[in-house]
Amino acid sequence: MSTATDTAPVTASANPVSQSIRDSLVIARRNLIRMTRIPEMVLFGIIQPVMFVVLFTYVFGGSMKIGNTTDAGVYKDFLMAGIFAQTVTFATAGSAAGIADDMQKGLVDRFRSLPMARGAVLTGRTVADLVQTCITVLVLAVVALLVGWRTGSAEPTNAAKILGAFALLLLLGYAFTWIGALIGLSVRTPEAATSGGIIWLFPVTFVSNAFVDSSQMTPWLRHIAEWNPFSATVQATRELFGNPGVVQSDAWPMQHPVWASLIWSVLIIAVFRSLAVRKYRSASA
Amino acid sequence: MPGAIYAEGLVKTFGDVRALDGVDLDVPEGTVLGLLGPNGAGKTTAVRCLTTLLRPDSGKAVVAGIDVVRQPNEVRRSIGLSGQFAAVDEYLTGRENLQMVGRLYQMKGRAAKARAAELLEQFHLADAADRPTKTYSGGMRRRLDLAAALVVSPPVMFMDEPTTGLDPRNRQELWGVIKQLVAGGTTLLLTTQYLEEADHLAHDIAVVDHGRVIARGTSDQLKARTGGERVELVVHERDRMGAAAEVLAAFGKGSTTVEEHTRKLTVPVTGGAKLLAEVIRELDVRGIEIDDIGLRRPTLDDVFLSLTGHVAETEEAGEGSPDDAGHDQEKEAAK
Ligand SMILES: Nc1ncnc2c1ncn2[C@@H]1O[C@H](COP(=O)(O)OP(=O)(O)O)[C@@H](O)[C@H]1O
Numbered sequence A: 001m002s003t004a005t006d007t008a009p010v011t012a013s014a015n016p017v018s019q020s021i022r023d024s025l026v027i028a029r030r031n032l033i034r035m036t037r038i039p040e041m042v043l044f045g046i047i048q049p050v051m052f053v054v055l056f057t058y059v060f061g062g063s064m065k066i067g068n069t070t071d072a073g074v075y076k077d078f079l080m081a082g083i084f085a086q087t088v089t090f091a092t093a094g095s096a097a098g099i100a101d102d103m104q105k106g107l108v109d110r111f112r113s114l115p116m117a118r119g120a121v122l123t124g125r126t127v128a129d130l131v132q133t134c135i136t137v138l139v140l141a142v143v144a145l146l147v148g149w150r151t152g153s154a155e156p157t158n159a160a161k162i163l164g165a166f167a168l169l170l171l172l173g174y175a176f177t178w179i180g181a182l183i184g185l186s187v188r189t190p191e192a193a194t195s196g197g198i199i200w201l202f203p204v205t206f207v208s209n210a211f212v213d214s215s216q217m218t219p220w221l222r223h224i225a226e227w228n229p230f231s232a233t234v235q236a237t238r239e240l241f242g243n244p245g246v247v248q249s250d251a252w253p254m255q256h257p258v259w260a261s262l263i264w265s266v267l268i269i270a271v272f273r274s275l276a277v278r279k280y281r282s283a284s285a
Numbered sequence B: 001m002p003g004a005i006y007a008e009g010l011v012k013t014f015g016d017v018r019a020l021d022g023v024d025l026d027v028p029e030g031t032v033l034g035l036l037g038p039n040g041a042g043k044t045t046a047v048r049c050l051t052t053l054l055r056p057d058s059g060k061a062v063v064a065g066i067d068v069v070r071q072p073n074e075v076r077r078s079i080g081l082s083g084q085f086a087a088v089d090e091y092l093t094g095r096e097n098l099q100m101v102g103r104l105y106q107m108k109g110r111a112a113k114a115r116a117a118e119l120l121e122q123f124h125l126a127d128a129a130d131r132p133t134k135t136y137s138g139g140m141r142r143r144l145d146l147a148a149a150l151v152v153s154p155p156v157m158f159m160d161e162p163t164t165g166l167d168p169r170n171r172q173e174l175w176g177v178i179k180q181l182v183a184g185g186t187t188l189l190l191t192t193q194y195l196e197e198a199d200h201l202a203h204d205i206a207v208v209d210h211g212r213v214i215a216r217g218t219s220d221q222l223k224a225r226t227g228g229e230r231v232e233l234v235v236h237e238r239d240r241m242g243a244a245a246e247v248l249a250a251f252g253k254g255s256t257t258v259e260e261h262t263r264k265l266t267v268p269v270t271g272g273a274k275l276l277a278e279v280i281r282e283l284d285v286r287g288i289e290i291d292d293i294g295l296r297r298p299t300l301d302d303v304f305l306s307l308t309g310h311v312a313e314t315e316e317a318g319e320g321s322p323d324d325a326g327h328d329q330e331k332e333a334a335k
């Protein structure tokens, strides 16, 4: 066998942090290339929230009471924060399915036999999913503007606040992909991962302030909804967008939604990242 | 001094299943060990333990002089693994797959690129290099998987059933590649369900069953225990069996077994097809009519039969179904 190139593996990387970043980027790049080869996956990811926007605004709009009005236009502006937040969490299914697929195809075995950084396969995946979420959110924002959604419709806002809202949304989406990573490592097939990555999101996103005014729920349900980690981001986004329906409540996360959103997301990342990385190290297809 | 791959008392259980039940191995540097056994014997589990993918419950494993359990990442720098199923990303091209693996072995971008090009050439994949591997045939995917395991020319290689599911042509081709590799001094542990394959590629063979090594030796030693090649024939008329036995005695390398009721005679031989032709000619000269004649080479089943007294309990024939093979050839031809 000819060995024209110097194929000696580079000796132990001096800095584990830079190796970790490098390896994660290699994997993220790989997943982004995959995305361009399966554009329909990205497309479905976009169609779903767009469909939700249309269905919710035209079917529910006019019959939903926000504060003390059932005005369809108010509901539309109220709704968008909820749709954005739900959309970013749906990335969970993608990362779960992707990782389960890598397990099933034996790719995880290959990666685990390589001298690469421990968490890089999962970090690379979640970073690629974040890129996809950005694209989805961007398209969704355009569609929302087209159907008449406007920021600052209830309270004045500014560009910094709006960008802050999107940052919180993306952080939440990123945190949820780590839950997806753990699910992907825990199930046997990509199909199971897709359903396992998504079914629990329905109660989480519906028992919240995303689509209805939580102050009009029965007390116990309202309590759950307002402490639901997901609701904090919705409330924060709504407030920063200057949209109507920001709920007045005794619940701490509703009073300090930006902080609550940040804390929840960081906590989810910390917990699920360490669980997922530990699971990955002993993963076997 | 222990060899490049060394294992002592490896045990791995999955619930009630003792997948490895005290496996000892010692593969000297630059040699090939064939791990031969039926489905479910524990071959894959052994490979996974030795390549840091599974942590053994007990026992010791040392690869390239490094303890597998204590320093897994150091071991990973020195090994290449080609698993039981080709592990390549189906949406990436062959080139992208190899470059990615190179980068993950911590090669610099340019070096990874050059190495990928070189391997694609070497493994006859240059024409398909920029197509997603989804479009590859089974044989091509296997070759790419092997190439990925060779990106850094690791001193120690593991291949888990590299040719299972391949049609004969692809199998032959892969054997050629593996032989070249070994000629370069790589230490290799290869698992297989085919005695023929182990015979062809391995210096030493360890036969495994139920998580234990039940026999080891060179293929000649194993075959000697099994009986080696035999000529088997069925005589047309019962009263010519004596005459046929005389012919076989003249060519055979041992005593002839005679089964009266089936009119079947068997004799161990050396000399293969050429000898078979001579036997047929001689029978013809003597006017002995035969219903059937053939050269029988020992198979895994024969080895098992002679070692354990029972046939290997394969869950499913490992051989790819004829459909698969046809499919492979089609794709290969279509490229
Ligand atoms: N991850 C696992 N979980 C449970 N049982 C397993 C697992 N991996 C292997 N086994 C069992 O261990 C035994 C050995 O399997 P394996 O090493 O795959 O055999 P081989 O590769 O020789 O076919 C089999 O009985 C198999 O069912």
Ligand SMILES: [Mg+2]
Residues within 6 Å of the ligand: B040, B043, B044, B045, B084, B160, B161
């Ligand atoms: Mg196996």
